[in-house]
Amino acid sequence: MIYSVSALAHILGAKLLGDPNSKVEHIFYDSRNIISPTHGVFIAFSGIRNGHNFMEEAYKKSIRIFICSHIPVVHPDATYLIVENPITALQKWAHHHLSSYQGLTTIGITGSNGKTVLKEWIDQCLWDEFSIIKSPKSYNSQIGLPLSILQIDSKHNLGVFEVGISKPGEMDKQEKALHPNIGVLTNVLAAHSEYFKNKEEHILEKIKLFKHSNVIIFPNEPSISKIIREIYPDKKLVSFGEDHSDIQLLKTTLKDNIALLKISIFGKVIEYTFPFTDHASIQNVLGLLAVLNEFEFSPNFIQEKLLQLQSVSMRLELMSGINNCTIINDSFNSDYQSLEIALHFLFQQNKPKKVLILSDIFQSRMPDAELYKKIADLVNSFPLQYILLVGEKTYKYKNLFTAMYKSFLSTTEVIKFLENQSIKDATILIKGARKFELEKVAQLLVVQSHDTILEVNLHSLLMNVNYFKSQLKPETKIIAMVKASSYGLGNFEVAEVLQYYHIDYLAVAYPDEGFKLRDKGIYLPIMVMNPEMSSYDRVIDYKLEPEIYSFRELDLFIQKLKEKNTAKRYPIHIKIDTGMHRLGFQPEETRKLGELLKDNDWIEVKSVFSHFAVSDVLEEEKFTRLQASKLNYSFDILVTILGYKPLLHISNSTGIINYPEYQFDAVRLGIGMYGYIDNEKALKKLENVITLKTVISNIHELKPGETVGYGRRFIVQKNRSIATLPIGYADGIRRIIGNGKGYVNIQGKKAPIIGNICMDMMMVDVTGIACKEGDTVIIIGENPSLKKYAEWYQTIPYEVLTSISPRVKRIYYRE
Numbered sequence: 145m146i147y148s149v150s151a152l153a154h155i156l157g158a159k160l161l162g163d164p165n166s167k168v169e170h171i172f173y174d175s176r177n178i179i180s181p182t183h184g185v186f187i188a189f190s191g192i193r194n195g196h197n198f199m200e201e202a203y204k205k206s207i208r209i210f211i212c213s214h215i216p217v218v219h220p221d222a223t224y225l226i227v228e229n230p231i232t233a234l235q236k237w238a239h240h241h242l243s244s245y246q247g248l249t250t251i252g253i254t255g256s257n258g259k260t261v262l263k264e265w266i267d268q269c270l271w272d273e274f275s276i277i278k279s280p281k282s283y284n285s286q287i288g289l290p291l292s293i294l295q296i297d298s299k300h301n302l303g304v305f306e307v308g309i310s311k312p313g314e315m316d317k318q319e320k321a322l323h324p325n326i327g328v329l330t331n332v333l334a335a336h337s338e339y340f341k342n343k344e345e346h347i348l349e350k351i352k353l354f355k356h357s358n359v360i361i362f363p364n365e366p367s368i369s370k371i372i373r374e375i376y377p378d379k380k381l382v383s384f385g386e387d388h389s390d391i392q393l394l395k396t397t398l399k400d401n402i403a404l405l406k407i408s409i410f411g412k413v414i415e416y417t418f419p420f421t422d423h424a425s426i427q428n429v430l431g432l433l434a435v436l437n438e439f440e441f442s443p444n445f446i447q448e449k450l451l452q453l454q455s456v457s458m459r460l461e462l463m464s465g466i467n468n469c470t471i472i473n474d475s476f477n478s479d480y481q482s483l484e485i486a487l488h489f490l491f492q493q494n495k496p497k498k499v500l501i502l503s504d505i506f507q508s509r510m511p512d513a514e515l516y517k518k519i520a521d522l523v524n525s526f527p528l529q530y531i532l533l534v535g536e537k538t539y540k541y542k543n544l545f546t547a548m549y550k551s552f553l554s555t556t557e558v559i560k561f562l563e564n565q566s567i568k569d570a571t572i573l574i575k576g577a578r579k580f581e582l583e584k585v586a587q588l589l590v591v592q593s594h595d596t597i598l599e600v601n602l603h604s605l606l607m608n609v610n611y612f613k614s615q616l617k618p619e620t621k622i623i624a625m626v627k628a629s630s631y632g633l634g635n636f637e638v639a640e641v642l643q644y645y646h647i648d649y650l651a652v653a654y655p656d657e658g659f660k661l662r663d664k665g666i667y668l669p670i671m672v673m674n675p676e677m678s679s680y681d682r683v684i685d686y687k688l689e690p691e692i693y694s695f696r697e698l699d700l701f702i703q704k705l706k707e708k709n710t711a712k713r714y715p716i717h718i719k720i721d722t723g724m725h726r727l728g729f730q731p732e733e734t735r736k737l738g739e740l741l742k743d744n745d746w747i748e749v750k751s752v753f754s755h756f757a758v759s760d761v762l763e764e765e766k767f768t769r770l771q772a773s774k775l776n777y778s779f780d781i782l783v784t785i786l787g788y789k790p791l792l793h794i795s796n797s798t799g800i801i802n803y804p805e806y807q808f809d810a811v812r813l814g815i816g817m818y819g820y821i822d823n824e825k826a827l828k829k830l831e832n833v834i835t836l837k838t839v840i841s842n843i844h845e846l847k848p849g850e851t852v853g854y855g856r857r858f859i860v861q862k863n864r865s866i867a868t869l870p871i872g873y874a875d876g877i878r879r880i881i882g883n884g885k886g887y888v889n890i891q892g893k894k895a896p897i898i899g900n901i902c903m904d905m906m907m908v909d910v911t912g913i914a915c916k917e918g919d920t921v922i923i924i925g926e927n928p929s930l931k932k933y934a935e936w937y938q939t940i941p942y943e944v945l946t947s948i949s950p951r952v953k954r955i956y957y958r959e
């Protein structure tokens with residue numbers, strides 16, 4: 145993609161300020177991801193994180209061309225394209241770009257779920273038949289789709305794009321950027337219709353994508369089918385599903401790990417062997433067959449391709465590695481764009497040492513010399529310490545890579561190398577084509593642990609932060625509460641991702657939590673709520689900011705500052721006790737406190753704050769209002785005496801929702817970002833962040849009269865299948881939910897916990913659930929949720945979250 149600025153101004157209808165002859169070759173919209181700025185344009189989107197605030201940072205990183213709605217600081221050597229709405233401009237640009245490639249067939253996939261899998265499967269089947277351009281990973285948003293379209297160039301002859309929407313009105317805009325020749329609707333789930341009045345409205349919005357399509361492929365469900373037939377009577381309509389569908393599943397026979405599918409394709413019955421047995425995959429394959437049928441491939445061809453289908457992993461996982469390494473295993477996806485995304489993810493990690501293990505790349509029809517030049521250019525733009533290359537192709541082109549490298553012909557060779565040579569203190573990205581089985585390398589490098597893991601979805605956590613941000617005024621700061629190892633989610637990973645996304649402040653409970661964060665490279669200001677006097681020395685060395693709640697503490701802290709003869713006035717936070725009666729100065733003491741702080745050259749009051757006791761209970765509104773007014777009273781006195789204005793804050797998560805008027809200068813966000821809030825309406829907007837999972841270790845078939853577990857508390861009445869799970873009370877699952885009180889989730893079904901929970905194991909009843917040893921079991925997650933556990937334990941979700949034992953390995957991922 146190469147555009148001159150003047151052409152671009154014309155396409156976007158933009159006002160041009162600067163040099164019309166500059167060239168644009170790549171697009172950036174996140175200033176942190178700018179690595180090779182030459183010929184780059186920075187687009188300032190005004191979302192929750194307003195891109196205009198980051199134009200200066202982009203400028204500092206040598207970006208000289210900007211698309212924006214206004215210019216915060218004008219630089220005479222920069223070029224500006226000024227548009228009303230940068231997102232609309234990007235969509236216009238994509239539309240223009242697409243229409244200049246007439247020879248390209250496009251497939252547009254929308255629906256509530258299954259989009260990415262279907263897109264990747266189409267690519268897995270057709271990559272050596274066509275030169276395919278596809279959206280990377282799940283880039284389907286208002287920004288992701290146009291950016292994917294702009295990657296099209298003259299060698300492509302098939303485009304496969306995912307199209308997502310979240311609100312009414314968005315599909316029209318998406319359709320302006322892409323009008324697919326073939327439109328596919330995977331499904332419409334009611335659960336995703338929160339912005340729509342009803343399912344019909346949701347379907348109507350989604351199918352706007354097909355306005356200009358020749359063919360529409362859709363699930364044969366009465367509500368969907370009826371609407372599509374009404375709106376698009378003149379198009380070729382292809383339904384898939386069970387009864388009376390064009391692509392109709394007649395019969396499924398499951399055998400070991402494969403499914404035999406008897407399918408009628410427009411009346412012609414064909415039997416396919418399919419390497420997946422789960423319901424979702426079988427739904428997805430029907431859509432896939434409908435698409436392949438449009439290209440008139442033979443059943444033999446299709447069968448061969450189906451057998452090669454691979455599961456689609458949509459996320460990048462961070463795992464603890466041996467020798468203090470962190471491992472990112474992305475050995476399922478191999479193409480240029482997913483390499484680019486994975487490299488950016490690698491460089492978001494804190495450890496300075498970065499290592500890439502990369503295999504040959506297959507899914508491209510570009511000539512090798514060109515492909516590996518392009519890949520090397522990309523890889524060379526990241527300051528890697530070391531590269532390990534695997535495969536004959538990368539071996540041939542190894543000299544293109546500028547970092548230190550070693551090249552191997554096979555995975556076995558790399559493994560042999562790594563067994564003798566250890567990489568220490570690095571973040572290692574493993575990226576390769578399926579064929580190379582680089583997961584074996586991952587197995588070697590990852591710390592082995594048991595099958596029970598706590599998955600932390602950092603993307604959902606950020607979405608939750610964004611939700612709370614959207615409920616606040618833009619200038620209100622967020623202090624993210626990462627005390628108690630981020631409510632049990634992990635020592636530093638949450639802080640790290642929040643820092644990357646420019647959160648304003650962090651807060652921990654005790655100094656040692658703050659020391660750990662600093663040791664892991666967290667440089668954000670950190671407030672310590674309980675700064676134990678014995679650690680003042682290190683608190684100061686580590687630049688942690690103490691909460692000061694008593695005269696004694698204030699006195700000792702100032703003494704310590706004098707002793708250390710600190711250079712600048714040291715930031716402290718004054719806690720006022722407005723009714724919680726835990727820690728803090730009484731409002732009546734404010735004047736005395738002010739006099740002590742006044743003209744004191746050792747300290748600077750960074751903030752004045754208090755803590756709500758009942759912001760979640762609306763009947764207690766009066767008390768909450770009284771707390772806020774007491775804080776205001778003390779604040780006013782302090783401001784008058786001090787002669788400057790510290791930050792003022794009192795709200796926690798429920799406070800943000802129930803009392804937006806008390807957001808003041810900052811809020812302290814805790815449980816809400818971790819996915820729970822005691823407010824039904826707000827809870828619906830939050831995403832689930834944690835999933836505690838395990839696998840079935842063993843299944844027993846028991847006969848009447850047999851018993852299960854310690855104390856023989858479960859006596860079998862009728863024939864039962866009993867599964868043993870490697871998780872027990874030492875992992876934080878309390879004994880009181882044994883004996884039928886609680887359940888776990890297997891294949892979406894409830895399996896009651898039976899007998900007593902043991903220290904490291906528990907037994908569940910899986911009678912009637914299609915499952916086998918090795919299958920995944922959800923202990924806590926979407927269902928059963930933290931809230932459910934809180935009910936079972938008769939406690940609050942906070943306690944459930946923080947009591948998951950540290951021995952359970954945490955895995956962090958971003959979708």
Ligand SMILES: *Cc1c(COP(=O)(O)O)cnc(C)c1O
Nearest residue numbers: 625755796797812813814815816
């Ligand atoms: C834990 C804590 C918060 C966060 O409360 P949530 O209810 O989790 O949002 C805020 N302020 C203080 C002082 C806290 O200790």
